Amino acid sequence: MRSRTSVDLFRYWNTLRGDRNLPRRDEISPGDIRLLLPDVFILQRQVSGPIRFRLAGTRICTLFGSELRDQPFSALWEEKEMTDLDRVAGRVMAQCTPMLVSAFGRTAAGDEIELELLLAPLASADGRNDRVLGTLSPLTCPRWLHLTPITALATSGLSVLHRDHDMSRKDVSTPPAAANIGIEGGHARGRVLNLRVLDGGRRD
DSSP states (O other): OOOHHHHHHHHHHHHHHTTSSOOBGGGOOGGGGTTTGGGEEEEEOOSSSOOEEEEEOHHHHHHHTSOOTTSBGGGGBOGGGHHHHHHHHHHHHHHTOOEEEEEEEEETTSOEEEEEEEEEEEBOTTSOOOEEEEEEEESSOOTTTTTSOEEEEEEEEEEEEEOSSOOOGGGOOOOOOGGGGTEETTEEOOOOOOEEEEEOOOOO
């Protein structure tokens, strides 16, 4: 994980779940994560139809220039990736497996920003694993951020998060410069989607 927001929410989620696969929605206390709330979202699987936002923090909505509540999660992504990202969120719920998504956000003018999404399984009050607790965090801060909306996200990597080891704050790295993440002239060079496994979890 490269975002402190991702690390902090992951550790909170991991503490809540204890020895279980996932915590319940009603166990989350907003006061415990009040500093993270602007970057936090909750998704829910519908009986029929796409996975939708149940809520989205103010900074996330500002990034996209609109209220995201009740919007499909897949709508954030480039058209060719919509189905795949809906499946990723569904896999997080079905397998109770947290995942980390690396992505680039693009504006209508062609500007890009690197972001990180944490997707962690969350149960409804009745115990159904039909929700995702997540964060969406920019890894850089260009001048246009929060002034020009992101029109679509494109994935650059997926990571399955193991929960058997502690993910400490020392694992958070400083976001690289644009030259180091493959951006030329505001556009990313050809990226290959990859999957890797990261250790992370509660401290025994």
